[in-house]
Amino acid sequence: MSSAEIPVVIRPFQMIGHSVLAAFREVGRITIFALRVLIACVTPVIYVREVLRQCLKIGFFSLPVVGLTAVFIGAALALNIYTGGSRFNAEQFVPNIVVLGITRELGPVLAGLMLAGRVSAGIAAEIGAMRVTEQIDALATLSTKPHRYLYAPRVLAGILTLPVLVLVADIIGVMGGYLVGVGALDFSGPSYLRNTWQFVTAGDIWSGVIKAAVFGMIIAMMGCYQGDRSKGGAGGVGRAATLAVVGAAVLILATNYVLTSIFVQVGL
C-alpha cells in the first residue's frame, strides 16, 4: 500500500510506527552482530597476528590522547575540589577525591569517549571503505569470515587495551592533580601522594578497569558494525564514522551508569 492511499489523519501514527519498528530492527541487528563477533572472539580460529596489530593501533597509538586528557582532567578536578572543599573546610580531601574521581569515573569514561572519537570513527571508516571497494566480498570469496578476520581482532584489542590505557590514565590523572596540588594549592608532595595511596582501594581501580574493558568492546563493536553496514560510496563511509562515534559515546555513558549502579549494589 503506498502512502498516498492512507488517510492524512493516520499518517503521523504511521510515521511513529515506522520509526519504532526501525529502532527495534536496529537493536536486533546490533545484538545479532555483536553476538556473532563475540563468539568469534572466544572460539578458534583467532588471528593472533591481527589482534596484536590492532592492539598496537587501538592501544599504543592512543596513549598520547589518553595521557593528555587525563593530566588536564586531574588538574582541573583538583582545583574544583579545592574550591568546593574550602566552603566547609575540607580542602585537605583534594588528593582523596581526585583519586576516587579519576579511577572510578573520569578515567574510564573520558578515555572511553576520547577513544570513541579516535578509534570508533577510524574503524568505521576503514571497514566502510573496505565494504564499498568490495574488499569484504573479496574476503568472503577467499573463504575467510569478516567476523573472524576483521571484527573479532578489533573487538579483542579493544577489550584488552582499554583497561591498560585506563590504568595509565589513572596514574597520569593523579599526577595532574598532584601538580596542581603541590604547585598551586600548597600541598606537600609526599603527603599528597601518601594520602592518595592510603585512600585508594583495589575496588576503585577494579571498577574502572572493568568499565574500561566493556567500553573497549563497545568502541570497537560500534566501529565494526557501522562500517559493515555502510554503503553508497564516500558519503556512506562518512556517515558510518559519524554514527559509530555517536552510538559508541551514548552507549558508553548509558553503560557507565548501569555498571556504576551494579558496582554500588555489590559494594565494589
Next chain:
Amino acid sequence: MSDTPVLELRGLAKSFGAKHVLTGVDLSVRKGESLVIVGGSGTGKSVTIKCALGLMSPDSGEVLFDGKRVKSQKSIDGMRRRSGMLFQGGALFDSLTVWENVAFALMYRDGVGRKEARERAIASLSKVRLGKSVASLRPAELSGGMQKRVSLARAIIAQPELIFFDEPTTGLDPITADAVNDLIVEQVKALGAAAVTITHDMASVRKIADTVAMLHEGKIIWSGPVDQIDNSGNDFIDQFVHGRAEGPIQPAM
C-alpha cells in the same frame, strides 16, 4: 569438455524492493569454456555473479556447482575453495602487502606458513608478469593495471576450477586492457578452468569469450558462440555490439 557444467544457474531471480533485477536467469559453463555475460549498465550482471558466488542469496532459482546444488553455507564454502574472483576495482586489501594479498587464501584458509606462502605468491605474480620487486609494496603504490594483475594473481593462486571476472578492463587504457585480456586468456587456458566474465567492453568480449550471453531486463535474451555475435539476427545484441543509442534497448540515463 566433460558433460557436467562446472557452474549452472537455473531460473535465478532477485529483487530489491519493487525493483526486479533478475527475473529468471539460466546459464551454464563447462570446464575449459569462457562465458562472457554482456548487457547494459544496471541490467543485473554483477548481481548474477554475486548470487552465483553466494555473496547475495537469490529470491528463487538455484545454483549448481559441479552438478551439486549450492545452498548451505558449507556448500558455498566448498564452492569458494574451488573458485576465484577478480573484482572490478581489484578489491585488494590495502592494509596488506602485495604478496600477502596474493597468498591470502593460502595463509588464512589453508594454513600454509608465511615463508612458503611468500614463495608461491611470487611464483603467481610472475605468471601475471609482475616481478619480485612489487611483492613488498602496498596496493596503493601500484597503478590500476598492476592492481588488476595482482588481483588476477590472487584469483589463480589456489588453482581454481572456476574463475569470475567482474569488468576486468574497466578503468584501464586500451593497451593495458588488452594486456589484461591476454593474461586472462592465458591463465584460464593454463588452468583449464571455466571462466565467467561480465563486461560491456566489446574488445574484451571478442578476445576472451568462447560463448556470449546477453542479459536484458533480468533474463538471458540471447546466447551463442562468440563468432556469431556479428550476425546473430537479434536486434538487442546487434544494438549492443555496435554501440547504438537507437534500438530496442533504452539507454540507461
